[in-house]
Amino acid sequence: MEQMSGSRSWPGGGSTLAYVRDPQALFDRQWDQFGPVSRISFLGKPWALLLGPDACEAVLTNREKAFASGPGWIKAAGPFFGRGLMFLDFAEHLLHRRIMQQAFTRDRLEGYTAGMQSTIASGINGWEASPDFRAYPALKQLTLDVAAEIFMGGAEHTSPDDMDRINRAFIDCLQAATGIVRTDVPFTRWHKGVRGRAVLEEFMRGYLPSRRASEGDDMFSILCHIETDDGERFSDDDVINHMVFLMMAAHDTSTITLSTMMQYLGQHPEWQQRLREEAAHLGDAPTLAELNALTSFDLVMKECLRLVAPVPVLARKTVKATSVLGVHIPADHFAIVAPHFSHYMTEFWTNPSDFDPERFAEPRLEHKSHRHAWDPFGGGVHKCLGMFFAGGEVASVLHHLLRRFEWTVDPDYQVPMNYHSLPFPNDGQPMSLRRL
Ligand code: HEM
Numbered sequence: 001m002e003q004m005s006g007s008r009s010w011p012g013g014g015s016t017l018a019y020v021r022d023p024q025a026l027f028d029r030q031w032d033q034f035g036p037v038s039r040i041s042f043l044g045k046p047w048a049l050l051l052g053p054d055a056c057e058a059v060l061t062n063r064e065k066a067f068a069s070g071p072g073w074i075k076a077a078g079p080f081f082g083r084g085l086m087f088l089d090f091a092e093h094l095l096h097r098r099i100m101q102q103a104f105t106r107d108r109l110e111g112y113t114a115g116m117q118s119t120i121a122s123g124i125n126g127w128e129a130s131p132d133f134r135a136y137p138a139l140k141q142l143t144l145d146v147a148a149e150i151f152m153g154g155a156e157h158t159s160p161d162d163m164d165r166i167n168r169a170f171i172d173c174l175q176a177a178t179g180i181v182r183t184d185v186p187f188t189r190w191h192k193g194v195r196g197r198a199v200l201e202e203f204m205r206g207y208l209p210s211r212r213a214s215e216g217d218d219m220f221s222i223l224c225h226i227e228t229d230d231g232e233r234f235s236d237d238d239v240i241n242h243m244v245f246l247m248m249a250a251h252d253t254s255t256i257t258l259s260t261m262m263q264y265l266g267q268h269p270e271w272q273q274r275l276r277e278e279a280a281h282l283g284d285a286p287t288l289a290e291l292n293a294l295t296s297f298d299l300v301m302k303e304c305l306r307l308v309a310p311v312p313v314l315a316r317k318t319v320k321a322t323s324v325l326g327v328h329i330p331a332d333h334f335a336i337v338a339p340h341f342s343h344y345m346t347e348f349w350t351n352p353s354d355f356d357p358e359r360f361a362e363p364r365l366e367h368k369s370h371r372h373a374w375d376p377f378g379g380g381v382h383k384c385l386g387m388f389f390a391g392g393e394v395a396s397v398l399h400h401l402l403r404r405f406e407w408t409v410d411p412d413y414q415v416p417m418n419y420h421s422l423p424f425p426n427d428g429q430p431m432s433l434r435r436l
Pocket of ligand 1: 069085086087097246249250251253254257305309310311314315375376377378379381382383384385386387389390
C-alpha cells in the first residue's frame with residue numbers, strides 16, 4: 001500500500017495560513033503535486049487531505065467505520081459546539097439522529113416555513129434602499145431573527161441588545177476555531193470562544209423549563225418532546241447541546257448561501273428577473289410545497305452552493321488504520337475532506353468558475369457526473385439534517401426580497417472572502433439596492 005506524501009512541517013503554522021488566505025489555491029497545489037490523498041500540516045498537526053469525489057465518497061460512506069466525525073471537528077472547530085449531532089459518532093450518533101429526525105418531518109418543515117414568513121417580510125420591509133447596501137450583515141440579522149422565532153419560539157424576555165450578545169457569542173465560538181493559541185488563555189480568541197459557549201448554554205438553560213412545559217411548535221419545544229417509537233428522548237443537557245449546535249448550523253450557512261445568491265443575481269439581472277417572474281403568483285405567505293416547485297430558484301441555489309460551499313471542508317479522525325484510494329492512513333490521524341475542491345473540478349463541471357445554473361438542469365445534469373461531485377450538504381450518516389429546512393428558508397427570503405427590491409452588483413466584483421471560520425465576505429457584500 002502506498003504511503004501518504006506531502007508536507008511534514010509541523011508543529012509550525014504549516015498550511016493553516018495558506019488555507020485561510022485561499023483554500024482553493026492550497027488544494028490545487030496539493031492535488032497537482034500529490035494527487036487525491038496527501039498530507040498537510042494544519043493547526044499544528046499532520047492531516048490527510050482528501051480531494052476529489054472518489055476520496056469524498058470513501059470517507060463519507062465510511063464502510064469500515066474508520067472515520068469519526070466528533071474528534072475531527074473538535075480539533076478543527078474547537079469544543080464550542082461539542083455534543084451537537086455532528087460531534088457524535090457511531091451508535092450514539094445514530095440514536096440521537098433517530099430522535100432528532102422527528103423534528104425534521106415534512107409536516108414540521110411546512111410548519112417552520114409558515115412560521116418564518118412574517119418575520120422575513122417585516123425584516124426585509126425594514127431594509128433601506130441604498131447604492132452602497134451591505135447585504136451580508138443585513139442577511140445575518142434577518143436569519144438570526146428567523147432563528148430566534150423558529151428555533152427559540154420568539155425568545156420572549158430577550159431584548160434586541162441581549163440577542164446581539166447571543167449573536168456575538170456565536171461569532172466568538174466560530175472564530176475561536178482558527179485561533180493560534182488553542183487553550184484557554186486570557187485575551188485570546190480561544191478564551192472568547194470559551195466565554196461565548198458559557199453565554200449560549202446559560203441562555204438556552206434559562207428557556208428550558210418553559211420549553212419543557214410548552215406545546216409550542218418552535219424547534220426548542222419540539223426537541224424537548226420528541227421521542228422515537230421505542231420511547232427514547234433527549235435529556236436536558238442533550239437539548240441544550242443540540243440547540244447550541246443547531247442555531248449555529250442553521251444561521252451562518254443560510255446567511256452565506258443567501259449572500260452568494262444576492263451577489264450572483266445582482267451580477268446576472270436576467271436570472272434575477274426570471275426568478276421574480278417565476279414566483280410572481282405567490283403572495284406574502286408561500287408554503288414550502290409552493291417554494292419547492294420554483295425550479296429556477298432551485299437551480300440558482302444549487303449553483304451558489306457549488307460556487308461558495310458554506311462548509312468548504314469536513315473534518316474527521318481515524319479510529320483505526322485504513323486506506324483511501326490505495327493510500328495508507330494511520331490510526332488516530334486527522335483527515336480533511338474538501339467538497340469545495342470537487343465543486344471546481346473541470347472533469348465534472350464545464351467552466352467551473354462561471355455562474356451557470358442551467359448546468360443543474362436537464363439535459364446537462366452536471367452534478368450527476370459523480371455521486372459526490374456536488375456535496376455542499378456532505379454525505380453518508382452525517383449528511384445535513386437541515387437541508388430541506390435550509391431550502392425553505394433560503395427560498396422564502398429570496399421570494400420576499402424579489403417582491404420588494406431589485407439590486408445590481410458590479411459584474412467584475414470579486415468577493416474578498418474570509419475563511420477564518422465558515423466563509424463570509426470581508427466587505428459585507430456591497431450592492432446597489434432599489435425598492436420596487
Ligand atoms: C445551506 C445551508 C446549509 C449547509 C450548506 C449545510 C451543510 C452541512 C454539512 C456539509 C454537514 C455535514 C458535516 C459533516 O459531515 O461533517 C451538515 C450537518 C448538519 N447540519 Fe447542515 N447545512 C446547512 C443548513 C442547516 C440547517 C438550516 C440546519 C438546521 C435547521 C442544519 C443542521 C445540520 C445538522 C443537525 C447536521 C449534523 C448531521 C449529523 O451529524 O448527523 N444545517 N450541514
